[in-house]
Amino acid sequence: MVKIRLHRLGAKKRPQFMIVATNATAARDGKFFEKLGYYYPKAATNAEKLKIDMVKFEAWKLKGAQVTLTVQQIVAANSPKK
Numbered sequence: 001m002v003k004i005r006l007h008r009l010g011a012k013k014r015p016q017f018m019i020v021a022t023n024a025t026a027a028r029d030g031k032f033f034e035k036l037g038y039y040y041p042k043a044a045t046n047a048e049k050l051k052i053d054m055v056k057f058e059a060w061k062l063k064g065a066q067v068t069l070t071v072q073q074i075v076a077a078n079s080p081k082k
Contacts (some may be wrong), residue, residue: 002060002066003021003023004036004060004066005067006019006039007022016039018032020034034060041057
């Protein structure tokens, strides 16, 4: 099964995450299929917090990838309001 989840980067107390499509059994920081974007929780403004390629994100969802709860909440909270 494929999941869309966070891959941790950054130093101690300065987290940075890649949003990746990966095998569900792979380690958190292990191999992944494709990078979909970045998430910087300590960024100064909301515009800098999330950079994601929504075309790739939606394509993986259509292929059957399951999005983790954390990624769902991050994308929903940082997406532009309509």
